[in-house]
Amino acid sequence: MCSPGTLIRAIAGILVVALFFVDASASQAGALPESVPDTTGTTTLYVNSIRFSGNNSVPEKELREIIVTTEPTSFLGLGIFGKSRKPFDPENFERDLGVIKKLYTYKGYFFADIRSSMQYRKKNGRIDISITIAENEPARMDSLAYEGLEAVDEEIRDRYVRSGILKTGDVFSVEKLIAERDRTMTFFRNEGYAFFHEDSIRIRVDTVGTNAGVRYSLRLPEKLVYGSPVHAVVHNPVRRDTLSSERRFLKDSISGVVFGSQKVHPDLITSAIAFRPDQITQESLEQKTLQNFGKTNVFSSIVIKPDSVRDGRLYTTVHLEPAPKHQIEPKLLVDNRYGSLFFGVSAAYENRNLLGGAEQFKASLEFGTQTSYSNNLLDNLEEDDYDKFIPYEFSAKSSLIMPVLQRPDNVYSAYVEYSRSRSPILLSTVNGLVRGSYSAKPGPSSRLSFDFFEFELVQKDSLRGFRKLFKTDLAENIGIDPDDDVAVDAGIDSLLETRINQTFRLRYNYTNLNRAPVPKNIWNLDLLVEESGSLAWLVDQIIDTKSYEGFTDKDPQIFGTQYSQYLKAETRLGFLRNLSPERQLAGRLHLGWMMPYGKAEATPEERRFYAGGANSMRGWLFNTLGPGSSASEVAANFGADIKLELGLEYRWKFFTLFDQPSGVTFFTDIGNIWDRTGPYGFSLNSLMNDFAWDFGVGLRVGSPIGPFRFDFAWKIHDPAEEDSWLISKWNPLDFTFNFGIGEAF
Numbered sequence: 027m028c029s030p031g032t033l034i035r036a037i038a039g040i041l042v043v044a045l046f047f048v049d050a051s052a053s054q055a056g057a058l059p060e061s062v063p064d065t066t067g068t069t070t071l072y073v074n075s076i077r078f079s080g081n082n083s084v085p086e087k088e089l090r091e092i093i094v095t096t097e098p099t100s101f102l103g104l105g106i107f108g109k110s111r112k113p114f115d116p117e118n119f120e121r122d123l124g125v126i127k128k129l130y131t132y133k134g135y136f137f138a139d140i141r142s143s144m145q146y147r148k149k150n151g152r153i154d155i156s157i158t159i160a161e162n163e164p165a166r167m168d169s170l171a172y173e174g175l176e177a178v179d180e181e182i183r184d185r186y187v188r189s190g191i192l193k194t195g196d197v198f199s200v201e202k203l204i205a206e207r208d209r210t211m212t213f214f215r216n217e218g219y220a221f222f223h224e225d226s227i228r229i230r231v232d233t234v235g236t237n238a239g240v241r242y243s244l245r246l247p248e249k250l251v252y253g254s255p256v257h258a259v260v261h262n263p264v265r266r267d268t269l270s271s272e273r274r275f276l277k278d279s280i281s282g283v284v285f286g287s288q289k290v291h292p293d294l295i296t297s298a299i300a301f302r303p304d305q306i307t308q309e310s311l312e313q314k315t316l317q318n319f320g321k322t323n324v325f326s327s328i329v330i331k332p333d334s335v336r337d338g339r340l341y342t343t344v345h346l347e348p349a350p351k352h353q354i355e356p357k358l359l360v361d362n363r364y365g366s367l368f369f370g371v372s373a374a375y376e377n378r379n380l381l382g383g384a385e386q387f388k389a390s391l392e393f394g395t396q397t398s399y400s401n402n403l404l405d406n407l408e409e410d411d412y413d414k415f416i417p418y419e420f421s422a423k424s425s426l427i428m429p430v431l432q433r434p435d436n437v438y439s440a441y442v443e444y445s446r447s448r449s450p451i452l453l454s455t456v457n458g459l460v461r462g463s464y465s466a467k468p469g470p471s472s473r474l475s476f477d478f479f480e481f482e483l484v485q486k487d488s489l490r491g492f493r494k495l496f497k498t499d500l501a502e503n504i505g506i507d508p509d510d511d512v513a514v515d516a517g518i519d520s521l522l523e524t525r526i527n528q529t530f531r532l533r534y535n536y537t538n539l540n541r542a543p544v545p546k547n548i549w550n551l552d553l554l555v556e557e558s559g560s561l562a563w564l565v566d567q568i569i570d571t572k573s574y575e576g577f578t579d580k581d582p583q584i585f586g587t588q589y590s591q592y593l594k595a596e597t598r599l600g601f602l603r604n605l606s607p608e609r610q611l612a613g614r615l616h617l618g619w620m621m622p623y624g625k626a627e628a629t630p631e632e633r634r635f636y637a638g639g640a641n642s643m644r645g646w647l648f649n650t651l652g653p654g655s656s657a658s659e660v661a662a663n664f665g666a667d668i669k670l671e672l673g674l675e676y677r678w679k680f681f682t683l684f685d686q687p688s689g690v691t692f693f694t695d696i697g698n699i700w701d702r703t704g705p706y707g708f709s710l711n712s713l714m715n716d717f718a719w720d721f722g723v724g725l726r727v728g729s730p731i732g733p734f735r736f737d738f739a740w741k742i743h744d745p746a747e748e749d750s751w752l753i754s755k756w757n758p759l760d761f762t763f764n765f766g767i768g769e770a771f
Contacts, residue, residue: 370394
């Protein structure tokens with residue numbers, strides 16, 4: 027038997043010996059060419075470029091990663107944000123050629139020939155390096171055998187052999203040998219052989235020319251089942267474990283002890299442990315146990331420790347170290363949503379195990395405000411028509427998440443929020459929200475959530491000057507004659523009416539991000555279906571049948587308060603393709619549609635779709651685009667019922683700042699929002715003519731809380747302009763700047 031290190035050394039020795047006999051000249055193939063200039067004088071040489079050719083089986087990127095000699099890099103060749111250049115070292119380069127040779131040998135190309143040439147530039151003292159690789163024929167496995175399986179059941183033996191990674195006729199490589207060794211260990215550890223490990227495997231490789239024969243000799247230990255009971259220990263998080271502070275329980279064949287005064291419900295322990303006495307020992311069940319405990323967010327350390335083996339039984343203890351129960355988390359919010367810098371702070375308190383069953387309670391306060399006064403949306407008003415003010419947002423939120431202990435992936439949650447805001451369009455808003463939800467995982471990559479109860483109270487009030495702003499910037503956009511005072515008053519009243527949103531919501535999320543290994547293409551899908559007003563309508567029809575002043579029987583109201591009735595569907599699809607560790611291609615699709623029904627004639631603006639800003643159409647500021655070809659930024663701040671947006675980004679991380687990857691992003695966005703009817707209603711013609719389109723470049727500066735985004739965007743097509751195509755009169759100084767934290771999508 028041999029250890030992993032001995033195994034690798036043995037394999038390497040076999041390959042080196044084979045290489046020596048089949049290619050005695052290989053040691054000379056990587057030597058430095060005689061044309062390399064002498065670097066012992068006063069002139070210091072630097073590498074100008076490195077070129078690879080002939081490397082069909084090994085990507086160039088992998089070759090560059092394993093060599094020390096590098097060529098200089100910088101941002102767009104300007105000499106900034108690049109790595110400091112290093113003098114060319116012939117000894118390092120000779121070792122680099124040897125490393126490349128070893129890599130090819132490792133991959134089964136025993137006869138690969140590595141040669142190099144250099145061109146000296148006398149003018150600037152730099153050299154161009156060419157590395158030519160003749161891969162030649164790889165070694166292939168002509169025989170494969172497994173020994174030591176005589177005591178294994180025939181069904182298990184056949185399943186093990188059928189699922190093998192190695193196949194006769196395949197290219198031989200050390201990578202595949204190690205992968206097959208790891209598969210073997212995982213396979214038998216899941217079949218009851220808990221103490222099967224690297225030293226239980228002996229690998230022999232015989233090479234002749236381009237042929238390799240492989241033999242795996244296995245020594246299987248005793249097959250085991252879990253002993254009774256399974257033990258679990260929750261250690262004291264603040265002091266040493268003492269008998270005077272222990273609490274014991276025995277439930278579902280699990281014997282548990284909890285030290286200290288902490289609350290830990292026995293069901294939390296028993297539901298997370300995936301294995302039971304008399305089951306065949308399985309590594310996969312132990313991994314699932316670790317995952318289950320990790321999902322609770324209660325424990326900082328989870329260790330499954332084998333205690334002893336007696337009479338074919340493995341007695342096991344799960345040791346749990348509780349994480350800090352209380353946590354305070356501050357956050358910063360910085361963007362330019364209203365044109366000027368918007369700065370926000372929040373403080374959140376979290377209790378990770380409120381009642382002992384991994385209940386997570388969280389409460390937070392958040393306040394954000396513009397750092398300076400701005401009247402960008404009030405251009406059609408005189409300064410004495412309104413009072414100057416600075417927009418702000420305030421919210422107080424609280425949530426409680428209660429897992430279903432018998433199904434750790436399923437949770438109930440309750441959410442409460444109170445918020446106040448003052449927006450640049452001379453409106454102040456007060457919101458109160460209560461929500462109850464249930465969330466489940468139908469599959470390992472998906473989640474389904476149902477908001478079975480949501481009640482929101484929205485109260486809006488106008489500031490001085492709003493009536494004039496309504497007449498100049500909004501009335502015509504919603505089909506109201508600004509000269510008809512009665513119609514204007516009715517429109518304002520409908521906007522400022524206190525309103526109830528009683529909502530059911532179903533959301534489906536899918537992502538393949540958490541798969542192992544991580545796929546090259548990452549997909550994220552979010553589907554939402556929402557209905558508001560059905561319960562309120564039943565109350566209106568059955569319980570509250572009285573008449574109230576200011577309302578008719580045709581108005582949606584209960585107890586003298588208007589309620590919303592609408593249907594909404596929305597989907598977001600995002601993808602991320604990893605072109606290399608430094609380069610990514612990302613895209614998004616955002617579709618949305620909603621409509622009123624029943625007694626309602628309009629949808630509530632707080633639930634509508636908006637366009638423009640750091641996470642939307644970046645050629646426009648926050649919520650200033652649309653609907654359709656509307657030129658009114660005030661109208662855009664009231665949203666619309668239909669949305670279509672597409673976005674595409676090329677992300678390039680090529681330098682680090684504060685030890686975080688940073689770089690640039692090139693992007694383009696296309697889309698808009700539309701009304702359902704009216705002058706800016708959605709139609710095939712408006713889709714073809716009223717789309718907005720931008721392109722831009724952004725700087726990404728890495729930080730521990732996510733990249734800081736500085737995006738500069740130029741409009742290509744602006745439907746609000748008479749001559750909507752702007753590319754012909756492009757001005758590099760006429761850009762829209764958006765700032766945010768985290769990627770746009």
